[in-house]
Amino acid sequence: MDRNLEKPKDITQVSDYIWEIxxxxxxxxxxxxxxxxxxxxxxxxDAGVxxxxxxxxxxxxxxxxxFCMPDGHWGYGFPIGGVAAFDAEEGIISPGGIGFDINCLHPQTKILTEFGYHRQIRDFEHSQSDERLALMNTHTSKKETSKIAxxxxxxxxxxxxxxxxxxxxEIIVSEDHPLLTPDGFIRAGALSNKDSLVVCPFEGVPYEEPADSTLIDEEGVIALVGKRGKLIKELKEKGLLPLRSNSPKLPxxxxxVGFLTGDGWIGHYYSKKREMDVWSTRAIGDLEDLKEIQKDFLELGYSAKHISTNECNSTLSSTDGTARMIKGRSSxxxxxxxxxxVLMHLLGVPKGNKSRQETKMPTWxxxxxxxxxxxxxxxxxxxxLSKPLQRKDEPYTFVEPSFSQNKINSLERSNLNFLLEVSNLLLEFGINTxxxxxxxxxLNSYGEKTHKLSLKISSKMDNxxxxxxxxxxxxxxxxxxxxMGALAxxxxxxxxxxxxxxxxxxxxxEIRQGISPREIYQKAGTLGHSLAMVKGQLYRETQSIRANVTTLTFEDYVSRYQLENSEFVTSSIEEIAELDYKGDVYDFTMKSEHHNFIANSIVSHNCGMRLVTTNLTYKEVQPRLKELIDTLFKSVPAGVGCKGFVKVQKKDFIDIIETGSKWCVENGYGWKDDVERTEGYGxxxxxxxxxxxxxxMSRGIDQLGTLGSGNHYLEAQVAHAKDIFDPITAKAFGIHTPDQVVVMVHCGSRGFGHQIGTDYLRIFExxxxxxxxxxxxxxxxxxxxxxxxxQDYYKAMACA
Structure with a gap:
């Protein structure tokens, strides 16, 4: 190829860092x-790029x-830094460009999102928008969310x-797809019935596209507070007015609105100085939960920084004349x-003292x-709603969850209607009350009698x-x-x-076929079934069987299977079966350092990559820079024709090129974590x-553990703040400190991979x-x- 080329004149700038020919x-x-x-x-x-x-x-x-990435320079066929995707059925494969496979999921896999709905993974192909998927923080075991990259x-x-x-x-995956176990992510093909998976018991509900109708408009605001231009302008600037049923902020x-209806307060006072009502909101709860609300206020464009915690001492007077003291803390x-x-009130949050106001479920x-x-x-x-509760003498079952509302007696009918609305809404989910x-x-502070209505939710297991x-x-x-522990x-x-x-x-x-009761009882014991229950049901004529199993208590189950301070539990694998499926499969790369998402309730690894960093800055390294570089040159064989320090026989070399990093770890050239943190597990x-x-094979066997030459390098680099164009992504890769030192390695496959490419160039020609x-x-x-x-080339180059 002629390298005396000119750069294209009709290249156009798409954005600050994207150019198109x-x-x-x-x-x-x-x-x-x-x-x-x-x-x-x-x-x-270079113009050749x-x-x-x-x-x-x-x-x-x-x-x-x-595509050509920022490190693009003249290469073999492809530019170095060149990337291209080809149709798997109609496309080609060339030694001029090398790619890695992706691990994938079945198209009907349900993906859990931030807002508790699930969508099949195939539905994300044409509609990803800014949805955030649920995932597990692998450091804390807490559930978090992230956008799709x-x-x-x-x-x-x-x-x-x-x-x-x-x-x-159940999950259907390619054999190379990693799933989370208590021992870290393991490829599906390497799992067995001895392993357990980490699961999120919460399922959520299916996604449905919202209608496009107006919920709150400017006229509605004016009707409540008058023509307050600044207030209306602020709502418009934050994308909240008009508020539509398909607004991204409605979730x-x-x-x-739901939470503040229960544990919040919205009210106003008249300011003579401003000659208007001044509105404000308070949310009441635990500090951890209030911080979550704080984040959501911020998502809406509002900052709520002040959280107060006070000791509370109050005296409650019953209608029969008795009194009792209540002490506690309130945040x-x-x-x-x-x-x-104002918007929250228009959406249905009661104003003022809720026990003296009607509560209705909003029409919207x-x-x-x-x-x-x-x-x-x-x-x-x-x-x-009450938390999952058990009676002391019933460690296997739960009492009826209770939803309660306190109101003054004159609002009893209204209170009853609200609880009936809640009951009817639960029926839409298939939940019985x-x-x-x-x-x-x-007696409240106004001397009014009050009452409490409690809606009891059926405690049947399925409910x-x-x-x-x-x-x-x-x-x-x-x-x-x-x-989540109770659900599991x-x-x-x-x-x-x-x-x-x-x-x-x-x-x-089997009894009717002549099998002896003794054999059946032995089998029951082997399978862990209650012998008393089997004996009690075996000779009953009725076809209806009530099998009240004796299992672990709830307390024992949680201590054994629920991750500490987490919504996630472990569940053992019962069955692994190979399917005859040749259709489309799917995956994500997540904008999260935790590289996972929740698929069919199972924590599933995404397709991605990782940068290894140091915790040193340039200022700390600079005084010993020459010593560092000298040490690297002495320790790492580099240059044309260099030979490595790892000496193996041909049978070992075959094992290395087919098992990869696993061999290195087993033979003392790496740590177990290296395998888990390498794309494709090495x-x-x-x-x-x-x-x-x-x-x-003969070219490669002596080059193990070498760096090579040409565009192969090992560099100690500095990540300057001015060169970080996407701080969020940089942080996900571990770059978080100004002038942080990182080590970058590009060693390639040396003469081994080059010879494979040369061999197949001839075959392809x-x-x-x-x-x-x-x-x-x-x-x-x-x-x-x-x-x-x-396909032969595909399998050969996988060895390199």
Whole structure:
């Protein structure tokens, strides 16, 4: 290729750091070429980079763009730093460009999101927007959320496994997809029935697109507070007016309206100086939960920094004349924003003393999709629903959850209607309630008699599973974590009960077939079934079986299976089966250092990469820089023809190229964590040494542990603040301190990989005519990915 080239004149700037060369630049370009670089980097790039990146754009089956990254420079076929994606069915594979596979999930996998709804992973292909997915903080085991960095899709090209846990969770994944276990992420193909998975018991509800209707408009605000221009302007600037049913901020508002209806206060006083009502809001709760509300206020564009905690001493006078003292501590979050307080009241939060005001479920909640209703009722339950409780002598079951409201007696009918609205809303989720109980209250400070109405929710097992698994609690972390343990425990008991019923029914058939009771009792003991229950049910004529299993108590179950201070539990693997599936599979890369998301309730690894950093700054390293570099040169073999210090026989070399980092760790050249923190766990599963030539093997066997030459390097680098263009992503990769020192290594596959590429260039040259392929550069010689030659190269290069 002629290197005396000019840079393209019709390159256009897409953004500060993206440049595009259109398909019209060169005949045969199937897609545009995109270069990621600053103006300075772009100017310094070799002109050959532009020639190569546009040549790649001409290859058959290329998708969307031919990319070149900021480190782009002249390469072999592809520019170094070149990236391209090809259609797995119609595209090609070329030694000029090397890629890694992605681990994937079945298209119907349910993905849990920030707002408690789930969507099938395939539905994210055309609609990702700014959704945040639920994930697990791998340091604290707490549930958090993150945006999606990348959505991935391809055809399944390796084994697809169906994995089922003891709690009934099922997931269909490619064999290379890592799932979280108590020992870290492990590829699905390496799991067995001896392993357990980390699961989030909360299921949530399906996503439904909201309607596009107006909930609050300017006229509504004026009707409440008059023509207050500044207040109205602020709501408009924050995207809250007009407020529509499909507003991206409505989910947060729904949670807040529910919670503040229960444990909040909205009110106003008249300011003579301003000649207007001054509105404010207070939320009451535990500090951890108030900080969560604080974050949500900030998401809406409002800052609420003041949290006060006070000792409370009060005397309550009962209607019968007796009095009792109440002592405690109360924490309150203060929001002085008038515009948000007015909006909250318009959305349905009662104003003033709630015990003296009617509470009604807002009309807009009734008309909303189920997932918005969930947010409202979960916020309300975070304030007012009792936590999972057990009686002292009943360690296997839970009492009826209770939702209570206190009102003055003149509002008793209204109070009853509100509880009936809550009951009817629960029916939409498939949750049944029992009776509403009335209890005499106290005399309030106005001398008015009060009462308490309590709505009791059915404590049947399936009902509680639906309650805690589909609705749960918002803004109450203690009840949320406790309910997740209770939810997992009930699922565990339900499955144990179903297994016992199945065993009893089968045993009845076996008795009729002549199997002795003794054999059945022995089998029951082996399977862990209650012998008394089996004996009691075996000879009953009725087909109805009540199998009250004796299992672990709730307390014992939580101590054994729930992660400490977490919503997550562990569940053992019961079944792993291989499926015959060749359709599309999907994955994400997350904008989170924890690299996971929740798929079918199972914590699943995303597809991503990692940068290893130091905790040193340039100021700390600079005095010993020469010593550091000298040590690196002495310790790391580098340069053309250099040989490594790792001496192995051919059979060991075959083991290395097919098992990767695992061999290094087992032979003392690495730590266990290295495998877990390397993309693909340090191995490419389809590596096949039989596709590698003897010449390539002989070139590679002596180069283990070497750096090489050319564009291969090991550098101690400084991450200057001015060079960080995306601080959030940088922090996710561990770059968080000004002038932080990092070590960057690029060693490649040395002569081993080069020889494999050379071998297959020759093979591909001989078959391109057969497949009717033409390329603009010999070093882009290729073959169809699905051809025998393409697959052979794919397996050979996986060894390098």
């Amino acid at each position: 259109p398909p019209s630049y060169k005949k045969g370009m199937n897609v545009p070429a995109r270069i990621y670089a600053s103006k300075k980097l772009l100017h310094e790039m 532009f020639e190569q990146v546009t040549n790649v754009a001409c290859l058959p089956g290329i998708q969307k763009y031919s 990348l959505f991935l899709k391809k055809k399944a090209d390796n084994k697809i496994l169906k994995i089922k846990t003891s709690l009934g969770n 947060i508002l729904a949670k807040l 309150q979050l203060h929001l002085n924003s008038q515009s948000l307080s 909640v009734h008309k909303s999709p189920l997932w918005i209703k969930r947010l409202y009722i979960a916020g309300l339950f975070g304030a007012e 029992n009776k509403i109980y009335r209890q005499e209250g106290v 509680l599973i639906t309650l805690w698994g589909k609705i749960g609690f918002e803004y109450c972390s203690s009840r949320k974590k406790l309910s 425990y009930l699922a565990y008991r339900r499955i144990a009960s179903e297994k016992l019923k199945e065993f009893i029914l089968l045993s009845k058939t 191995v490419i599963d389809w590596a096949d040494h039989t596709k590698v030539s003897d010449k390539a 001989g078959v391109m005519q057969k497949y009717n392929i033409e390329v603009r550069d010999r070093e882009l010689t290729c073959a169809p990915f699905q051809s025998k030659e393409g």
